[in-house]
Every structure is written in structure tokens, then in C-alpha cells.
Amino acid sequence: MGTSMPETAKAASSTAAPAPDSNRWKALVFIALAQLMVVLDATIVNIALPSAQQDLGISDGNRQWVITAYALAFGGLLLFGGRIADLWGRKRTFVTGLIGFAAASALGGAAQGEATMLGARALQGVFGALLAPAALSLLAVMFTEARERAKAFGIYGAIAGGGGAVGLILGGFLTEYLDWRWTFFVNIPFAVVAAAGAYFVIREPAGSRNRSPLDIPGVVLSTLGLVSLVYGFTRAESDGWSDSMTIGLFVASAVLLAGFILVESRVRAPLLPLRVLTDRNRGGVYLSLGLAVIAMFGLFLFLTYYLQIVKGYSPVKTGFAFLPMIVGMITGSTQIGARLMTRVAPRLLMGPGFLVAAVGMLLLTQMEIDSSYAGLLLPAQLLLGLGMGTAFMPAMSLATHGVEPRDAGVASAMVNTSQQVGGAIGTALLNTIAASATTAYITDHIATAASRPQQQLVQLQGMVHGYTNAIWFAVGILVVSAAIALTFVTTGRPGAAAASGQAGSADAQDEVQVPAVAH
Numbered sequence: 001m002g003t004s005m006p007e008t009a010k011a012a013s014s015t016a017a018p019a020p021d022s023n024r025w026k027a028l029v030f031i032a033l034a035q036l037m038v039v040l041d042a043t044i045v046n047i048a049l050p051s052a053q054q055d056l057g058i059s060d061g062n063r064q065w066v067i068t069a070y071a072l073a074f075g076g077l078l079l080f081g082g083r084i085a086d087l088w089g090r091k092r093t094f095v096t097g098l099i100g101f102a103a104a105s106a107l108g109g110a111a112q113g114e115a116t117m118l119g120a121r122a123l124q125g126v127f128g129a130l131l132a133p134a135a136l137s138l139l140a141v142m143f144t145e146a147r148e149r150a151k152a153f154g155i156y157g158a159i160a161g162g163g164g165a166v167g168l169i170l171g172g173f174l175t176e177y178l179d180w181r182w183t184f185f186v187n188i189p190f191a192v193v194a195a196a197g198a199y200f201v202i203r204e205p206a207g208s209r210n211r212s213p214l215d216i217p218g219v220v221l222s223t224l225g226l227v228s229l230v231y232g233f234t235r236a237e238s239d240g241w242s243d244s245m246t247i248g249l250f251v252a253s254a255v256l257l258a259g260f261i262l263v264e265s266r267v268r269a270p271l272l273p274l275r276v277l278t279d280r281n282r283g284g285v286y287l288s289l290g291l292a293v294i295a296m297f298g299l300f301l302f303l304t305y306y307l308q309i310v311k312g313y314s315p316v317k318t319g320f321a322f323l324p325m326i327v328g329m330i331t332g333s334t335q336i337g338a339r340l341m342t343r344v345a346p347r348l349l350m351g352p353g354f355l356v357a358a359v360g361m362l363l364l365t366q367m368e369i370d371s372s373y374a375g376l377l378l379p380a381q382l383l384l385g386l387g388m389g390t391a392f393m394p395a396m397s398l399a400t401h402g403v404e405p406r407d408a409g410v411a412s413a414m415v416n417t418s419q420q421v422g423g424a425i426g427t428a429l430l431n432t433i434a435a436s437a438t439t440a441y442i443t444d445h446i447a448t449a450a451s452r453p454q455q456q457l458v459q460l461q462g463m464v465h466g467y468t469n470a471i472w473f474a475v476g477i478l479v480v481s482a483a484i485a486l487t488f489v490t491t492g493r494p495g496a497a498a499a500s501g502q503a504g505s506a507d508a509q510d511e512v513q514v515p516a517v518a519h
Contacts, residue, residue, distance in 0.1 A: 027198065028143075030193070030202070031094075035132070035159050037187055038131060039163025041167070041187065043167035044168075047318075047319070048180035062118075070125040070128075071234065072231055074129050076223045077223060079272055081097075082133035083409060085408075085409030093131075096130060098127075098191045107120040107123065109182070132416045136400070139152055146341075147342050154393050157397075158330045168322050169322065172315030172316040176316050212268075217267070218264055218272065222272065224252075233425050233428040236428045237427060240432075281491045282399060285399045286415065288481040289415065290422035291422065295478050299364070299384070305463070310464060329392075331385070332386040337392075341393065347490070350395055350489060351482045355387070358482065365471050367471075441462040445462070
């Protein structure tokens with residue numbers, strides 16, 4: 001499956017000429033700004049949620065829908081959004097997504113009631129599903145030369161990996177010093193600047209649009225299947241894995257997605273051409289990225305709780321406590337991944353990167369109530385950031401490696417889908433593991449606590465015990481991610497494969513400088 005990639009890449013290059021050099025790098029600024037906004041929104045609202053709930057009178061039962069409404073719309077419509085970008089044009093889809101996201105954010109910030117807030121969050125998800133695949137596919141078709149692609153995806157990978165932690169900082173600052181509404185309003189200047197810049201600067205390569213008719217059955221089946229899957233994990237977190245509704249959602253998701261694959265194998269112009277999925281390298285990237293995100297989302301959740309509840313940090317202090325991870329991700333992506341991507345095979349960055357992140361996660365299994373931030377949390381976060389940044393960068397690039405330009409949008413959407421589904425699984429699965437371990441610990445130890453302070457101490461110890469139990473699972477997940485990357489991803493370093501295909505001799509393997517085509 002993976003052996004045909006250089007030929008596909010050459011075919012892609014013949015249909016899409018690269019954009020002018022100066023425009024590419026200007027465009028990257030606005031694409032990165034838009035991507036930062038989308039990633040920020042995944043975590044920024046979490047910190048503001050308690051204040052928003054109180055102001056708007058949202059019940060405890062409906063509180064989760066502020067998060068879930070966004071996740072369902074975003075996750076369910078990503079494949080559709082990716083194909084819209086291929087059909088309608090990536091630049092047009094990108095700008096439309098930005099304008100819509102800004103409008104939905106304004107509606108959320110101005111909300112005076114529960115219904116408006118939930119509607120605004122769902123609209124943010126809809127326009128985010130247009131925006132995110134368009135952004136990644138623009139990079140894929142604009143940056144085709146190996147060294148430029150490495151730099152561009154280094155920046156993109158740093159934002160995709162570290163943006164969630166930035167959202168915690170910004171969310172804490174805005175909530176504590178301004179008002180929760182600013183966690184929505186802050187999106188508007190991001191979106192306006194990115195949309196204006198993209199409109200005037202981005203020049204989409206000619207011939208990269210897909211003119212096929214839209215696969216309506218595929219859209220319906222994939223959307224309903226992904227919504228059922230994401231909502232199933234959301235329900236599992238709140239109502240338990242044995243809940244009849246949860247089981248029903250998982251069964252429905254399996255049936256719908258199986259039907260989707262059957263339809264895609266038979267229609268002339270599929271929403272998701274199976275050639276995008278069945279390539280060994282891309283399949284390995286989607287799977288390893290999705291698993292890594294499971295571990296990361298669980299970590300964000302536990303560290304936030306640990307710092308605020310156990311350590312007593314304020315929202316702002318909690319946000320800044322994540323800075324080492326951001327620094328590590330930026331360093332790993334732009335300084336390690338981008339510099340080595342044209343010199344070594346992607347698996348030699350992804351596999352070791354996930355293992356370094358696993359070592360950082362392993363340190364966090366040693367957390368206790370009185371653990372030192374400087375002695376434990378800081379080095380653990382640095383290792384996590386370095387590992388994830390190094391692994392994410394080539395993974396993002398390889399996800400669209402060898403894809404024909406007409407499929408770049410939907411291939412990019414699969415990256416976002418694997419991350420979105422991974423995030424839903426991570427939050428539900430690891431939270432369930434942590435809650436079960438906490439309950440068991442407290443049940444075993446509460447009888448020995450005679451006084452009220454001792455009981456409170458046992459409860460805190462139980463919470464930390466639950467977090468560390470779940471983090472052990474996250475360590476294992478990252479090791480599996482590394483194994484998948486090292487096993488499934490078999491493509492060589494950028495340039496080497498193209499050189500081999502052109503010269504057909506062993507000597508050509510040494511020509512590192514041969515530019516990769518649509519790689």
C-alpha cells in the first residue's frame with residue numbers, strides 16, 4: 001500500500017503548480033492564526049464554564065452540553081467539511097469558516113440564556129468543521145518542497161499540539177480578570193485578521209479542486225456515525241459504560257460507520273475515497289495520532305484538577321503552570337522535528353517522540369499531594385512537550401503525503417477526526433478509570449480517618465491515586481502509539497523516495513537534496 005506514494009506524489013504535482021513563494025509564507029501566518037483559534041477553543045471555554053453556568057442559569061444536568069454541543073458538531077461534520085473544501089475551494093471554505101466562527105463566537109459571548117449559548121457552541125462546531133480541514137489542506141497543496149514543508153508543518157504542529165495549553169492560560173486570565181464572555185469575544189479579532197489576510201494573500205494552486213458530485217449518502221452516514229460515536233463516549237463519562245443509551249449509541253455508530261464504508265466502496269465519487277484510508281503510512285498516522293490524543297486529553301484534565309483542587313492554584317496560575325509543556329512542544333516541533341524531517345524517515349521522529357512523551361507521562365505516575373512543581377511536574381511537562389512536538393510535526397505532514405490535491409481536504413479532515421474522536425475517548429475512558437480508582441481508595445481508607453481533616457486528606461489522596469492510576473494507562477497508550485508509528489509508517493525520508501523513483505538506482509538513494517513532489 002505504501003509503495004505507490006512517490007508515483008502518486010508526482011501525479012499530484014502535475015495537476016497543481018506551487019503558489020508564489022512570498023505568498024506561501026504570508027499565508028502561513030494567517031492559517032496558523034486560524035488554527036490557533038480553533039485549538040484554543042477546545043480548552044478555553046472549560047475554565048470559563050463555572051462562571052457562565054452561574055450567570056446564565058444553566059442546570060448541572062445541561063452544563064456538559066456547552067462542551068458536548070461543540071464536540072458533536074465539530075466531530076460529526078469534519079469529513080463533510082473536508083470534502084466541501086475540496087469541492088468548493090479551500091480558500092473560500094477557509095474564509096467562510098472564519099467569518100462563521102467569529103459570528104458564532106459573538107453570539108456565545110452575548111448569550112443571555114441557556115438555549116442561545118448551546119446554539120452558539122453548536123454553530124462554532126459547524127464552522128470549525130469547515131475551517132480546520134481547509135487550513136491543513138491549504139498547507140498540503142501550497143507547501144510541496146520538502147524543506148519548506150518541514151518548516152511550515154513545524155509551525156503548524158507546534159500550534160496543533162500546544163494550543164490547548166495556551167487556551168488554559170488565556171481562559172484563566174480572561175475569566176479571572178475580565179469576564180467569562182471574553183473567552184468567546186477573543187475569537188473575533190483572531191478570525192477577522194485571519195479572514196482578511198487569507199482573502200488577500202492566499203493563492204490556491206490551480207487544478208487542485210475536486211469537481212466530483214457530493215456523496216450525499218456518505219455525508220449522512222458519516223455524520224450520524226461520528227456524532228453517535230463522540231456522544232457515546234460523552235455519555236459513558238457522565239452515565240457509565242453500562243448505561244443502555246450509551247451502549248445503544250455505540251451500536252448505532254458501528255452500524256452507521258460500517259454502512260458508510262460499504263457505500264464509499266461502491267459509489268463513483270465517494271465522500272472519503274478508501275484509498276486515503278488504506279494507505280499503510282496514512283493509516284498508521286491516523287491511528288497513532290488518535291491514540292496519542294487520548295493520552296494528552298486525559299492529562300490536561302487530570303493536571304488541571306490536580307493543580308486547582310489539590311494544590312489550590314487559581315485559574316491563571318493553573319494556566320501558566322502548563323507553560324513548560326508549550327515550550328517543549330514548540331521546541332520539539334520547530335527545532336527538532338522541522339530540522340530532522342528532511343534527514344530521517346518520519347517513523348524515526350514519531351516513534352521516539354511518543355516514547356519520550358511516555359517517559360514524561362511515567363514521571364507523573366509518581367504524583368502525590370505534596371509533590372514539587374519544579375521537581376516533578378515541570379520536567380515531566382517538558383518531556384511530554386518535546387516528545388509530542390517532535391512526533392506531531394512529521395505526523396501532520398505525512399497525513400497528506402502523496403494525496404492527490406483533489407483529496408487533500410478530506411485527508412486533512414481525517415487528521416482532525418482522529419484527534420477529535422481521540423479526545424472524546426481520552427476524556428471518557430481515563431476519567432472513568434480515575435473515578436473508579438478514587439472511589440475504591442476512599443472506600444478502603446475512610447474508616448481509619450477519625451477527624452474531619454483526616455477525612456478530607458483521605459479524599460485528596462484518593463483523587464491523586466485515581467489520577468496516577470489513569471496516567472499509567474496513558475503511558476501504555478503512548479507506548480502503543482510509538483509501536484504503531486514504528487511498524488506501520490514505512491516511508492523513507494523526504495527526497496530519498498523521489499530520488500529513488502527518478503533514477504532507479506542505489507546511487508540515487510544518497511541524493512538527500514532531491515526535492516519531494518507533493519510530499
